[in-house]
Amino acid sequence: MKLLIVEDQAKTGQYLCQGLSEAGFSAELATDGNTGQHLALTGDYALLILDVMLPGRDGWQILQAVRAAGLDTPVLFLTARDAVEDRVHGLELGADDYLVKPFAFSELLARVRTLLRRGGSPTQETLLGVADLSLDLIRRRVERAGQRIDLTAKEFSLLELLLRRQGEVLPKSLIASQVWDMNFESDTNVIEVAIRRLRLKVDDAHDNKLIHTVRGMGYVLEERTA
Amino acid sequence: MRRLSLGNRLALLFAACTAVVSLLAGVLFSRASESHFIELDQQLLSGRLSLMRQLLEGVHDRTSLNTRLPALQAELSHQADLAVRIRGNDGRLWFDSQPGLPDSPMTPGLNTLTSDGADYRSLSEALGGEGTPNLTLFLDITHHQHFLQRMQRLIWLTVGLSALATALLGAWAARSGLRPLRQMGEVAAGVSARSLTTRLPVAQMPVELADLANTVNAMLERLDDAFQRLSAFSSDIAHELRTPLSNLLTHTQVTLTRPRSLEEYREALHGNLEELQWMAQLVNDMLYLAKADNGLLMPSRQPLALEDEVGALLEYYAPLAEDAQVRLSHAGQAQLEGDRHMLRRALSNLLDNALRFTPAGGEIRLKIERQDSGVRLEVANSGEPIDPALIPRLFDRFYRADPARHEGNSEHAGLGLAITQSIIKAHGGTIHGESAQGWTRFVIELPTA
Numbered sequence: 001m002k003l004l005i006v007e008d009q010a011k012t013g014q015y016l017c018q019g020l021s022e023a024g025f026s027a028e029l030a031t032d033g034n035t036g037q038h039l040a041l042t043g044d045y046a047l048l049i050l051d052v053m054l055p056g057r058d059g060w061q062i063l064q065a066v067r068a069a070g071l072d073t074p075v076l077f078l079t080a081r082d083a084v085e086d087r088v089h090g091l092e093l094g095a096d097d098y099l100v101k102p103f104a105f106s107e108l109l110a111r112v113r114t115l116l117r118r119g120g121s122p123t124q125e126t127l128l129g130v131a132d133l134s135l136d137l138i139r140r141r142v143e144r145a146g147q148r149i150d151l152t153a154k155e156f157s158l159l160e161l162l163l164r165r166q167g168e169v170l171p172k173s174l175i176a177s178q179v180w181d182m183n184f185e186s187d188t189n190v191i192e193v194a195i196r197r198l199r200l201k202v203d204d205a206h207d208n209k210l211i212h213t214v215r216g217m218g219y220v221l222e223e224r225t226a
Numbered sequence: 227m228r229r230l231s232l233g234n235r236l237a238l239l240f241a242a243c244t245a246v247v248s249l250l251a252g253v254l255f256s257r258a259s260e261s262h263f264i265e266l267d268q269q270l271l272s273g274r275l276s277l278m279r280q281l282l283e284g285v286h287d288r289t290s291l292n293t294r295l296p297a298l299q300a301e302l303s304h305q306a307d308l309a310v311r312i313r314g315n316d317g318r319l320w321f322d323s324q325p326g327l328p329d330s331p332m333t334p335g336l337n338t339l340t341s342d343g344a345d346y347r348s349l350s351e352a353l354g355g356e357g358t359p360n361l362t363l364f365l366d367i368t369h370h371q372h373f374l375q376r377m378q379r380l381i382w383l384t385v386g387l388s389a390l391a392t393a394l395l396g397a398w399a400a401r402s403g404l405r406p407l408r409q410m411g412e413v414a415a416g417v418s419a420r421s422l423t424t425r426l427p428v429a430q431m432p433v434e435l436a437d438l439a440n441t442v443n444a445m446l447e448r449l450d451d452a453f454q455r456l457s458a459f460s461s462d463i464a465h466e467l468r469t470p471l472s473n474l475l476t477h478t479q480v481t482l483t484r485p486r487s488l489e490e491y492r493e494a495l496h497g498n499l500e501e502l503q504w505m506a507q508l509v510n511d512m513l514y515l516a517k518a519d520n521g522l523l524m525p526s527r528q529p530l531a532l533e534d535e536v537g538a539l540l541e542y543y544a545p546l547a548e549d550a551q552v553r554l555s556h557a558g559q560a561q562l563e564g565d566r567h568m569l570r571r572a573l574s575n576l577l578d579n580a581l582r583f584t585p586a587g588g589e590i591r592l593k594i595e596r597q598d599s600g601v602r603l604e605v606a607n608s609g610e611p612i613d614p615a616l617i618p619r620l621f622d623r624f625y626r627a628d629p630a631r632h633e634g635n636s637e638h639a640g641l642g643l644a645i646t647q648s649i650i651k652a653h654g655g656t657i658h659g660e661s662a663q664g665w666t667r668f669v670i671e672l673p674t675a
Contacts, residue, residue: 100510100513102505102506102509103506104503176542180538180541181538182539182542182571182574183570184567184570184571184574185510185511186574186578188543188546188574188578189546190542190545193546193549194545215496216496216500216503
């Protein structure tokens with residue numbers, strides 16, 4: 001999938017480009033507003049990542065031009081400014097998400113994937129699974145190797161999230177927001193504890209571990225054959 | 227238009243008051259003297275009139291008058307300011323004792339007349355009964371009138387001079403009376419960020435200004451306090467960032483001094499990542515607080531069932547509390563309009579804080595109470611009491627009740643309660659702490675209106 005990053009800070013742009021490329025996207029970088037707008041209008045991208053403050057024309061102008069051209073490419077704003085009116089302004093113009101610097105790359109990645117998925121098939125699978133783990137949303141049943149696992153409601157939601165986005169590293173903040181509706185960066189290690197408990201029920205009795213900690217980034221559910 | 231100074235205003239008021247008072251006094255005095263003169267003239271004239279009537283008794287025509295004229299003139303010669311006019315019953319003039327007398331009315335009684343620059347008081351009466359010749363006496367009162375005119379001039383002069391004098395005196399008095407105000411201005415002018423410790427000398431101030439001086443002093447006090455906090459905050463930021471920065475520098479440089487295994491590099495990067503995440507969280511928290519300080523924290527107003535919010539939070543913290551062997555419970559319910567995310571964040575910080583300080587086997591209770599004008603929310607945890615003197619400081623930025631956590635621990639920057647306080651304030655509420663009988667309580671009061 002092709003993404004466009006418009007970011008005038010050379011290092012930031014380069015790192016983002018590298019990170020997104022390594023995450024499996026084909027990322028292109030523009031370092032000024034005019035090039036960025038030209039590319040955005042002609043390049044057929046799946047997602048635009050725009051800095052607000054840019055030489056030439058700012059991110060908002062690019063967004064306006066893109067929307068005026070009838071493109072509904074999802075747009076994610078990056079900014080060092082965190083004034084409420086800025087945020088409102090961006091969203092009013094049709095931005096899809098907004099990240100304030102400093103942000104964690106894992107957070108950006110998770111949001112990029114969310115935005116890209118939004119356009120995709122809306123059909124909700126009711127049966128999720130990986131390896132010998134399966135989760136049935138309708139019967140609210142979880143089984144591992146044929147054995148039923150009893151989970152609390154929140155543990156069930158957590159496992160559902162991990163399963164739906166298997167292979168993706170989910171940062172703690174995203175987990176807190178999606179499972180518990182806690183939309184703020186928190187100091188606590190609540191998520192760590194919750195994951196530990198889920199692991200105890202899902203993974204501990206099995207050699208093939210499915211829930212992995214990616215140090216400093218978050219958690220991922222995937223089958224690792226090694 | 228430039229506004230009149232207070233001193234000038236007072237001086238003008240003084241002058242106007244004096245002018246009015248002296249003018250009134252002058253007018254009264256001049257009226258009184260005039261009526262006194264009239265009374266005197268009346269007495270004099272009526273005395274003379276009866277004398278003249280005796281002299282002229284029986285006169286009924288010109289010839290009989292002529293016989294009496296010598297006696298009349300002899301009588302008049304005693305009094306130079308007195309003149310006589312006699313008119314027949316038909317109104318024709320029979321006799322004037324001197325020329326240039328003014329026309330006078332035939333009606334009896336006292337009149338004031340003017341002729342050729344001389345003033346007269348006249349008194350007329352018939353000599354006998356009805357149809358007898360009419361006798362009019364004229365008294366020259368020019369000197370009286372001159373006196374009155376002089377007095378009026380004097381009054382105007384007095385009015386003018388006293389107004390001028392009081393204006394000058396008033397200006398001087400106002401100037402010296404307002405000296406404390408000027409001192410206040412000088413002190414205020416001398417106040418800058420460097421000298422916020424200057425205070426107005428309240429003891430030396432007049433009573434009227436003491437209140438104002440106290441208010442100004444209180445304002446200076448608050449400014450000073452806020453400024454101290456601000457400078458402490460900036461230096462705290464620098465200090466807080468210095469530790470992780472120096473860790474990062476040292477760690478990175480040491481790692482790079484010689485070739486290492488892949489695993490060691492990975493380890494080094496992870497170490498750096500932790501420091502960086504901590505710094506990012508710190509910066510984000512501080513930006514949040516800065517926004518709150520600038521009044522930019524604008525909570526949305528959505529209807530919330532507080533017990534649901536509290537329930538969700540307790541559910542969120544339940545695993546952590548179970549691990550720490552702390553019991554969580556909540557009671558009560560209330561409706562409130564507020565920002566769900568902000569209030570959750572505020573309560574989350576309180577719960578987080580409570581969990582840090584509750585010993586194993588302890589308890590955390592959340593109590594929601596409806597009150598007349600709002601909602602009272604209490605987060606209470608069992609455990610070691612906190613020194614009451616320290617409680618207000620808990621809301622200070624970077625304040626840590628537990629010094630052992632001060633450095634090295636990457637989780638806790640000491641901004642949580644400050645953020646909670648900012649959020650509650652943005653909702654128009656208050657928060658305070660108390661600690662007694664083995665319980666530490668944080669009490670939030672939020673208005674529902």
